[in-house]
Amino acid sequence: MWLSATAAFAAPPSQAAATRDSAPAAQAPTAAAPSQSPSVPRIGMATMQPGEIFWERFGHDSIVVLDPDTGAATSYNFGFFDPEAPDFIARFVRNDMRYRLAALPLEQDLALYREEGRGVSVQWLDLDDDQARSLAASLAENAKPENAYYRYQYFDDNCATRVRDAVDRALGGALRRQIESRSHGSTFRSEAVRLASPAPWMWLGFDIGLGPSADRPLPVWNESYVPMRLAAALRGVKNTQGRPLVLAEQEILPHRIAPEPADAPIVWTPWALSGVVIGLGLAWLGRRRPRLLAAIALPFWTLCGILAALMLFIWFGTQHTYGWANQNLLLFNPLCWLLWLGGWRVLRGREAGPWFGRILAAVAACAVLALFAHWLPMQPQRNLHWISLLLPLHLGLLLGLRKR
Template sequence: MNQYLKKLFLILTMCLMTCQGWAQFEGMRLSPAARISLITCSSGNELYAVFGHSAVRVKDPVTGMDIVFNYGTFDFNEPNFYLKFARGKLNYKLSAAYFRDFVYSYTMENRSVYEQDLNLTPEQREQYWQFLTNNYLPANRFYLYDFFFDNCATRIRDGVEATFPGKVKFNISHFDKDMTFRNLIDLYLPPQPWGDFGIDLALGAPIDREATPYEYMFLPDYLSKGFANATIEQNGSTVPLTGKVRVVFERDPELTVPDTFFTPVVLCWVIFALVLAVTLLDLSKRRRSRTSDLTFYLIIGLLGIILLLLWTATDHQATANNYNLLWAIPTHIVVAVYLGKYHLPSWVRTYLIVTAVISLVLLVAWPWWPQQFHVAFFPLVLALGMRAAYIVWFSKQPVRRAHWQTIK
């Protein structure tokens, strides 16, 4: 209960700490003593927070202003919020919050906060300030979020480049480790086995493309490293874009989420063991368990329909070309109805033969597919192929009512 109260408190805090509106920045200019910095927040325990966060701090001791511009917020009150979120049509927005409140919310979540001052001249600081406040206008603050290509980190990178066109250079060739987008996000997912499972299930082959060093910066940690290795032109000379990283708050490493034994890999191998046990029992008793077959293929078929809708009925780029549809086949839901019956039409037997063959090809060519599959899918594919092969074999056996039977 304490965890739920804590989360509720954090949500209320985030709502209350937002600055009142754009009018407070209208016509405001920075003093020469002002500074602008990149804020990087470490991973959190929840899936939405596991990849970290980026924001921009603007502090002016002359005016007393100390605020954070944050591209990672959205409005729960937006009409059809959940439908838009599912379809990839949800607008995120640039918000502004008081720095003390921003940091407090992250300390409450035990997430480290780091800061890098941008090495800008007073004129450049004013240019970037004007860019941020113009972005914060009600007409400009909303954008269509994309996790890999348009998020809280890429917006900051792109904003700095747009403010100083041709003057910022990211010296990040050493980032290149032949990593795909999936490899990059996998770096953060060991504490989130179920989140890792869901991501590998829903996201298709597009995220198995090798990312360029520049594209690595969709992750806040790599944005921080990118800024640390970047340079900017000033008055005919080239200088580092940022200063050294400062620690605003360091998390307590002892306050971590304990490991859980019940992972997707364990669950899927349990499912395989159950399917194997049913198959062996059916074989020994010379029967076919119709209810088990119907349930198994119905669930996999429903899963396939969800994956197909994520591909075809949403604007999410990363959910396209999902090779998981080779085993989570939507038409399984139709075949499941016939598997609950005593007699199987010939086309159902043909369908199951194809299913068994596809499962075999998937398993044999597992490492070479253009999409990296989660290890938990292996026992599911194995179970589907095994059960399809058994049903076909059983249906071809001569009918001996005294010995062979099917059961509900």
């Protein structure tokens, strides 16, 4: 099937129609780019829909170069990495991962996506002869072993941004000029939590672990770190001759699994209602069953302490810059570790100690400070839902245990 699909790409319109029945997932474009000669490489951008494994949640893309003489379709894929490399885990933790560009036959690149049920489509680009030849030559040079590796960055330098930048260079910067001034109001956080939402642990990791620098509104240029966003952006771009850059779009594989998650802004009011109800319940429980409240508080403080330690490590021990200065530290507070001994004493029916109430008050005050920090115009962080949930919890624990 995949050899037939590649043949459909290479064939002129009349011949492509003859191959369509043997490759129903691959519909050939209606015509070659009008500005190109028959001997010029044909360039397309392939977009792969999100998969079900966590590293597949953001989708993927590559550049397809079709050789007009041989009919061979080569996929230039910037998403290759080696998880078995001896330093892979250490590099991952430091945010110093090495990815590489690989040039491989298109049918070989598509095999995994077919097995996983992930949809793949190609946008064929209307480039002039020099642009197409230059892009094909630069990709071939970039794919050489001595040039293939690059330092991967989740938001700033990934498989989609490498494809975007390669097309932009071929257009002499016209792509960036046309999409940098547009914005949908999305942020690195909003896109990350949207695409991670089918995996709750991954959603929580992004939403808790990202700091305020991930909340700046993005122009479409930066938003196109997401392959599907880049594909949508190309549809509104003109080539240097003023014609639409996308000549034709072609579905190669149907998408057979769950679709890409839709935009769903987080509404903070249910979080606030839950926080108030739980906080009042904790305050009430502390007056009547302080030992039971301590049994509830100890795991909560442990979780806060662990998350705080991770956020501090990201800030001071790694290059994950979008997690730096995380205001969620005011909510998942490292001071919670200092409450553990007093909480254990209350659980055993003893007095917590002289410093316990002061630390409880400091933790609650930090949660109040998080609310003020959220409204500051300097560098706000979109964590109002977490503030709405956790501020009442900390206040409820303060009211319930302060007399201990």
